[in-house]
Amino acid sequence: MLGAMQDWDLRVTRLIDHAAREHAAREIVTHWADGSETRTNWAEVRRDALKMTQALRKLGVTKGDRIATLAMNHSRHLVTWYGAVGVGGVLHTINPRLFDDQLEYIANHAEDQVLLYDAAFQPLVDRMKVKWTTIKRYICFDNGEFEDWIGAEDGETEWASGDERDPCMLCYTSGTTGNPKGVLYQHRSTMLHAITGLQPAIFDMDATTVMLPVVPMFHAASWGLPWSGAAAGIKFVFSAVNDPAVLCDLMNREKVTHSAGVPTVWLATFQHMDATGTTLPTLRHAIIGGSAAPRFMLERLMQSGVNVAHAWGMTETSPIGTTGAKTFDWADKDFAGQVDIKQMQGRVPFGVELRCVDLDDPAKVLLRDGQTSGALQVRGPWVIKRYFKADADATDAEQWFDTGDVAILHPDGTLQLTDRTKDVIKSGGEWISSVELENAAMSHPAVAEAAAIGIYHPKWDERPILVVVKKAGAEVSGDEIKAHLAQSVAKWWLPDAVEFVDQIPHGGTGKVSKKDLREQFREYTLTD
Ligand code: AMP
Numbered sequence: 237m238l239g240a241m242q243d244w245d246l247r248v249t250r251l252i253d254h255a256a257r258e259h260a261a262r263e264i265v266t267h268w269a270d271g272s273e274t275r276t277n278w279a280e281v282r283r284d285a286l287k288m289t290q291a292l293r294k295l296g297v298t299k300g301d302r303i304a305t306l307a308m309n310h311s312r313h314l315v316t317w318y319g320a321v322g323v324g325g326v327l328h329t330i331n332p333r334l335f336d337d338q339l340e341y342i343a344n345h346a347e348d349q350v351l352l353y354d355a356a357f358q359p360l361v362d363r364m365k366v367k368w369t370t371i372k373r374y375i376c377f378d379n380g381e382f383e384d385w386i387g388a389e390d391g392e393t394e395w396a397s398g399d400e401r402d403p404c405m406l407c408y409t410s411g412t413t414g415n416p417k418g419v420l421y422q423h424r425s426t427m428l429h430a431i432t433g434l435q436p437a438i439f440d441m442d443a444t445t446v447m448l449p450v451v452p453m454f455h456a457a458s459w460g461l462p463w464s465g466a467a468a469g470i471k472f473v474f475s476a477v478n479d480p481a482v483l484c485d486l487m488n489r490e491k492v493t494h495s496a497g498v499p500t501v502w503l504a505t506f507q508h509m510d511a512t513g514t515t516l517p518t519l520r521h522a523i524i525g526g527s528a529a530p531r532f533m534l535e536r537l538m539q540s541g542v543n544v545a546h547a548w549g550m551t552e553t554s555p556i557g558t559t560g561a562k563t564f565d566w567a568d569k570d571f572a573g574q575v576d577i578k579q580m581q582g583r584v585p586f587g588v589e590l591r592c593v594d595l596d597d598p599a600k601v602l603l604r605d606g607q608t609s610g611a612l613q614v615r616g617p618w619v620i621k622r623y624f625k626a627d628a629d630a631t632d633a634e635q636w637f638d639t640g641d642v643a644i645l646h647p648d649g650t651l652q653l654t655d656r657t658k659d660v661i662k663s664g665g666e667w668i669s670s671v672e673l674e675n676a677a678m679s680h681p682a683v684a685e686a687a688a689i690g691i692y693h694p695k696w697d698e699r700p701i702l703v704v705v706k707k708a709g710a711e712v713s714g715d716e717i718k719a720h721l722a723q724s725v726a727k728w729w730l731p732d733a734v735e736f737v738d739q740i741p742h743g744g745t746g747k748v749s750k751k752d753l754r755e756q757f758r759e760y761t762l763t764d
Contacts, residue, residue, distance in 0.1 A: 262278050287389035303319075411550070421618075438523075451526070506536065528653065661700045705737060
């Protein structure tokens with residue numbers, strides 16, 4: 237026997253239908269790269285998305301096709317999120333900060349059919365066009381091109397129908413070793429994630445919310461905000477530029493109540509506020525995630541009466557995993573005690589399960605004793621089963637995803653990240669591959685061995701340093717090694733320092749022990 241309730245499938249187009257019906261006039265403001273500003277609203281976003289759906293159909297786009305974007309945060313990007321899923325397609329948000337070979341790989345691997353891009357990325361598009369083999373149509377968001385394209389349609393159409401387990405979005409993460417890997421979200425997983433995001437401990441959103449998301453729409457689905465924002469009918473304020481002066485000015489003019497970004501963004505905002513005496517009197521909820529939020533940042537926001545959600549998550553978890561939700565005894569704690577709670581990575585909302593397993597014996601599940609650290613695993617309805625195009629394997633059934641983070645779980649469920657097993661470094665919210673840095677360094681004739689590790693940096697959270705063993709009798713300087721690296725990696729990947737040592741620690745299997753190396757450089761400090 238089945239229950240006798242309605243089948244209301246969890247497809248994300250329901251979010252925009254709801255926003256357009258119940259919050260039609262709620263504004264979507266954009267500050268564009270050229271300094272101009274425009275205003276639209278949920279009803280118009282829906283109408284434009286329907287027009288886009290018609291325009292995509294005319295291009296021959298059908299169910300399951302990938303529609304890519306290369307764009308900052310703005311209203312036309314938001315229209316595209318809903319237009320792409322509306323045609324039954326899969327929205328693929330490409331991170332423009334990746335390198336050419338990664339960009340080449342992911343667009344071809346995704347088999348993108350159409351690319352919508354900001355004029356600011358025209359040089360990138362011109363450079364990559366010859367390498368992208370599947371993209372049939374390029375449409376620029378600026379210079380009237382996008383408006384003309386959808387303007388030829390009337391919006392009198394229906395969204396594509398389908399199953400709630402159909403894919404709706406594809407995000408690649410470079411936070412793993414090897415090629416970037418694709419995470420293919422479903423309508424259902426995205427809807428459940430969007431509804432969860434509304435909770436007070438996470439985004440705390442309702443119709444009074446005015447949200448300026450600094451977290452880019454091209455990284456980890458902007459933490460799902462374009463979906464959950466529609467569910468709550470919030471006012472969005474987008475900025476296509478990330479200048480703290482512009483952001484602060486916008487926040488005050490538009491009376492922004494909520495903002496979300498990585499710690500580096502908040503730091504830049506503080507610096508601007510200190511230099512100019514600017515305050516943010518309307519801000520009441522700040523979401524910080526993607527990297528550990530430093531204590532002074534939490535203190536400063538909390539002292540000014542802002543509610544802070546310090547969140548942990550991953551592209552692979554849609555990305556919400558945990559936030560610093562209040563514990564039952566929150567009110568009994570003094571300020572320092574409350575900051576202590578927020579400084580850890582917080583607790584799960586309903587729908588996410590965490591466990592830590594022994595680093596050497598993954599079959600051994602560790603106690604939540606607040607002391608033992610292990611490999612953090614996660615499961616739930618918006619957690620990845622397997623990467624895009626990866627073959628199903630035995631681990632699918634078990635459904636515990638290995639995060640590559642090392643953590644302690646406390647008896648009350650609080651997550652405390654302590655390290656990483658994955659060999660990547662996160663700088664200002666974006667990933668740097670230590671393996672690629674090492675390979676590039678090892679190709680220098682004077683280098684016998686090289687290892688890259690992340691060191692805490694006050695501005696970027698982490699920056700790479702390169703530890704090098706010279707070949708016997710060889711002479712080389714740190715600057716020479718950096719110049720050598722610059723031939724094969726992007727400038728922002730270059731290590732902040734090159735340290736020469738006699739030997740690098742190795743583990744039992746002969747591999748470099750990053751854990752021991754990080755321990756060796758524990759006191760090492762980098763300054764701005
Ligand atoms: P991404 O998929 O790029 O969002 O990166 C996810 C990874 O970022 C996680 O596996 C962690 O290593 C790191 N991360 C995310 N949030 C936090 C946090 N609050 N504190 C420390 N590290 C974090």
